[in-house]
Every structure is written in C-alpha cells, then in structure tokens.
Amino acid sequence: MRRMKRDLDLDLLRTFVTVADNGSMTVAANLLHRTQGAVSQQIKRLETALTCTLFVRGSRGLSLSREGEQLLEKARQLLRMNDEIWAERAEHPFTGMLRIGVPYDLVNSLAPTMRSFADAHPLVDISLTCGASPDLSQAVDDGRLDVSLVEYPEFAADGETLRIEPLIWVSGRHSNASRKRPLPLSMVDERCAFRPVVLGALSDAGIPWRTVFESGSIEATAATVRAGLAITTWLRSTVPSDLETLDPQIAGLPPLPAFSISLRTPPATTAAAMKFSRLLRESFSAATRLTPITGEATGRRFASGMPA
Incomplete structure (x- = not known):
C-alpha cells in the first residue's frame, strides 16, 4: 500500500x-x-x-x-x-546594503569574515554597528540590522549559538586591584550583557564594588586594567595577551557563568545576509576546531590577584 x-x-x-x-x-x-x-x-x-x-x-x-x-x-x-x-542559486551578484551588528569585544573576531565577504561581493555596501548586546538584539528585532552577533548568558541564549565561552575575570599584570574593596571595576558599557551577571555574582558573594570607568571603547577599558586601576570581565578568547586571567578561588572572586555567542537575523532576511551568516558559521566552526573553548585556562597563566 x-x-x-x-x-x-x-x-x-x-x-x-x-x-x-x-x-x-x-x-x-x-x-x-x-x-x-x-x-x-x-x-x-x-x-x-x-x-x-x-x-x-x-x-x-x-x-x-x-x-x-x-x-x-x-x-x-x-x-x-x-x-x-x-x-x-541566485544568478545575479549581491547588491545593496548589508547592515551588520557586533558587540565591542568581538569586532576583531568579525574582521576576517567581513573582509572575505567584501572581496567576494564588491557591489554590497557594508554598514557596521558596534554596540551592547541588548541593543543589537533589539535592532535585529526591529529590522534595523540584517545580521548580528549577540552575547547572551548561556542559560538565556537566543538565536543560533555559534560558540559557548567562559566569562572570566581579567587583571593587569602584577596588579592587586582584585584585592581592593570596594572592588574597582572597569566596564565597557552600562548596557553590556556581562554587567548584570557580574554585578549579580558580586552581590551574591557580598563583595562591594565601584565603577572606575564605563565607556563604549574596549580599548579604554583595557587601558584602565593595564594601569592596575581596575579589573574587568571578558570572554576567554578576547582577552589581550598582555593581560592576565584571574583564578576566582585564588583571587577571592565569585565564579561567572558561560556566555553564548549567538547569530541573530530577522525572519525576513536577504540573500546577502544569508551568505554572510554562513561565512560566520564557518569562521566560528574553524576557530573552535583550532582552539577548543572550554572553562579551563589554556595559553595564559592564572594570576593570583596579588603583586608578583
């Protein structure tokens, strides 16, 4: 039958x-x-x-x-x-505008994919928006971005997860900022997706804190950490090589949850956005194969948070 x-x-x-x-x-x-x-x-x-x-x-x-x-x-x-x-199957080259969003700390990760796409599709005008993840997520929902990377706590991830990374405490070399109370913090933006998680963890641990610096510039945030004025938090793969990661147990800091790097596109998307999204998936997949992302520190030594 x-x-x-x-x-x-x-x-x-x-x-x-x-x-x-x-x-x-x-x-x-x-x-x-x-x-x-x-x-x-x-x-x-x-x-x-x-x-x-x-x-x-x-x-x-x-x-x-x-x-x-x-x-x-x-x-x-x-x-x-x-x-x-x-x-x-499209027989004509991509044209028009491609509006891309990216959190401040992932700009460098996005650059090779943008270059590859621009070389392959020179008739597409690329517009890049850097911002805090909640703002980028809203921009995708509102149709103001065609494709965006967005960072979410792993337990609240939305969109398509490209990679899971640990959020870690970061300090300048030989800095004792992590031992100060109130704890001096340098945050990239008050709308940063990391901020409520970090402040919630400190509150639960009973650790007082104060903001040393807040800005949309990740370079300025890194400068305050390098100077030993504050500590900050970043995804493991984005930590500059001249800074150190802190072991929470040794530094007396609370552990932090993992974050999802997610790909977001609006429901009605363009062919150019679909192609760019595919390139992003391939890029993150290749990077994960080369350097597996786990909760363990690799490549950088843990700092104790005390002067060396």
Whole structure:
C-alpha cells in the first residue's frame, strides 16, 4: 500500500518561528507584513497538520508548548537550508546594503569574515554597528540590522549559538586591584550583557564594588586594567595577551557563568545576509576546531590577584 506523502509548508514554519522568537502574534504580523488574523490562521493550520498545540497563552503572553519547543530548532534548520539553497542559486551578484551588528569585544573576531565577504561581493555596501548586546538584539528585532552577533548568558541564549565561552575575570599584570574593596571595576558599557551577571555574582558573594570607568571603547577599558586601576570581565578568547586571567578561588572572586555567542537575523532576511551568516558559521566552526573553548585556562597563566 502506497504511503501518503506529507510535506511541511515552509511558509507556516517561518510564521511559527517568527511568533516563537517574539512571543507575540501581533509583532510577528508586523514583521511578516500580514494581519494578526492571518498569522493566527497559519499557526492553527500548522497545529492541525502536526496534530498538536504549539503555543500556550499565559498571563505574560504566548509561550511555547512542549511540542513547540521540540519543533523550533528543527524548523530553524529547515528554513536555513531552504534560504541557503535559494541564495546559492541566485544568478545575479549581491547588491545593496548589508547592515551588520557586533558587540565591542568581538569586532576583531568579525574582521576576517567581513573582509572575505567584501572581496567576494564588491557591489554590497557594508554598514557596521558596534554596540551592547541588548541593543543589537533589539535592532535585529526591529529590522534595523540584517545580521548580528549577540552575547547572551548561556542559560538565556537566543538565536543560533555559534560558540559557548567562559566569562572570566581579567587583571593587569602584577596588579592587586582584585584585592581592593570596594572592588574597582572597569566596564565597557552600562548596557553590556556581562554587567548584570557580574554585578549579580558580586552581590551574591557580598563583595562591594565601584565603577572606575564605563565607556563604549574596549580599548579604554583595557587601558584602565593595564594601569592596575581596575579589573574587568571578558570572554576567554578576547582577552589581550598582555593581560592576565584571574583564578576566582585564588583571587577571592565569585565564579561567572558561560556566555553564548549567538547569530541573530530577522525572519525576513536577504540573500546577502544569508551568505554572510554562513561565512560566520564557518569562521566560528574553524576557530573552535583550532582552539577548543572550554572553562579551563589554556595559553595564559592564572594570576593570583596579588603583586608578583
């Protein structure tokens, strides 16, 4: 007996992912340029086809059901493969604007991919926005960025995780700043994704702190740390070679959680953004193979936080 052919409607899956990412059918409708009623009907059609409930409505709005959570990542994979196939089959060169976002500390990591893309697609005008991760995430949601790297605590990651890295304490060589109280901190930006995690860990540990410097410039933050005026926190792969990582137990500091470096794109993306996203995945995958990212220190010695 011949089995019935069953195909998933990718348009329904795209609507599902957009609603899941935004927790709202109204927001999804605006992003997809549809009415809220049309979006609601598409979700109902998908639920009927899969014979399950994908969303539950609570006091805080829509949330994914158990079946919805199981479907979400697979739906992302299907849509990504579909979009990449169409992008590769495009017969005309990429043109127009590509708006890229990146946190301050990942600019250097992004540079090779930008150069590779620019060389391959010279007709595309690249616009780069550096900012704090919460602002970049919002810019993607609002459609002001075509693709962005965003840093999230691992337990609250959104988008596509490219790599997980430990967040570590960083000090200048031979500095005793980590032993001072209140603890002198140098933070890149008051909106930095690391800030609430770091301050929460210090608060839980009962360690008073004070801000020595806050700026959108990571170079200026590094300068205050090099001068021994403060300590800071960075992802392990971004720590400059002339600074030292602190062992929390030896330095009397609380441990910090790992962070996800995530790739974010809006639901309705461009062929150029899809190509750039693929290059980013390849770049991060290659870097991880060359230098595995773990919670253990490799390559740099731990500093005690006391003068050497």
